[in-house]
Amino acid sequence: MTGEVTIAVPDAGTNSVTDRLGLLFDTHHQRLYRLARRMSRDRDEARDLVQEAFLRAARAPASIPAGATSEEAWLVRVLVNLCRDRWRRRAARNRLGASDEGLHAPAAVNPENALVARSVIWHALRALPARRRAVVILYELEGATIEVIARLLGITRTTVRWHLAAGRRQLANAVRNSGTKA
C-alpha cells in the first residue's frame, strides 16, 4: 500500500523571529513595565507604552541588536522616545490652551503632608522632558550608574550628568515653589 504523507513544515524564518520576540518579551517586559510605570501617569499609560515598544520590536525585528544588554538598551530607547512623543503632544496641547494636569505640579496645601509632597515631586518629575525624566528615574530609583544610563540611552556620560543635574534642580525648584505657595 502506497500513500502520500504530507508533513507540514513550519516557516523556519517566521518561527525564529517569533521565538526571538517571545524571548525578548519574557526577558524584558517586567523591567520595561517598571520603567514605563515610573515614566507615565498611570498603569494604563504604562501598559500602552510597553505594548507600543514591543509592537515596534515586532515590526522591525531585524533592527534589534543581539545580546540581552543591547536588547534592553534598544527597548529602553524606544520607550523613552515614545514618552518623548507623548510629552511633546501634551506640551503642544497645553500651548493651545487645553488643560493638562501632568504638566503642572499641584500646589501643596500643607508642605508637611508627606502625601502632598510626594505628589508634588512626582508631578514635577512627569513634567520633565522624557530623556531627563528617564535619567533621573534610572539613577535615583533604579540605582543605575552614569555609565549604564549612558549605554541604555545611547548618550554620553557628560550628557547624562547634565540631565541629572538639571533634573534635580527642576525637581528641587518644584518642591520649593509648592512650599512657598502653601
Add this chain to the structure above:
Amino acid sequence: MRTLREKLTAGDPVASEPPADEREVQRIRGVMLDEATGRRPRHRHERLIWMATGAVAVAVTIAALVRQPGPPLDGTATPLAVWEETRSVATRRQLQFVTAGGTRIIWIFNEGLDLERQR
C-alpha cells in the same frame, strides 16, 4: 531633610502598586506576536499588488503614447501640416491638427453646425 531619592522612593508607584496583571501581560505578548506573524504575509501581498498595478500602468501609458499620432519627423511639416477631420456618430464633430512644433489643436464644433447646409 529628606533627599530627592527618598522623596521619589516614597511616592514610587512601582512600590505601592501590584505588578502588571498576568493576563494583561499575556495579551500584550499575543498582540506583539500577532503583529510579527500576521502582518508580514499581508505586506508581501500588498507589495505584489502594487508591483502589478505599476506594471499595468506603465504598459497602458506606453500603449497610449505609441498610438498617439505626432508631428512628422522628416522635416516636411508645415504649421498646418496635419489636418484631421473626425466625423463620428458617437462623438461630437471635431477638427484636429498638429503643428510642426508638436502642439495639438482640437476644435470641437457645436452639435447644430452643419457645414453642408452652410456651403
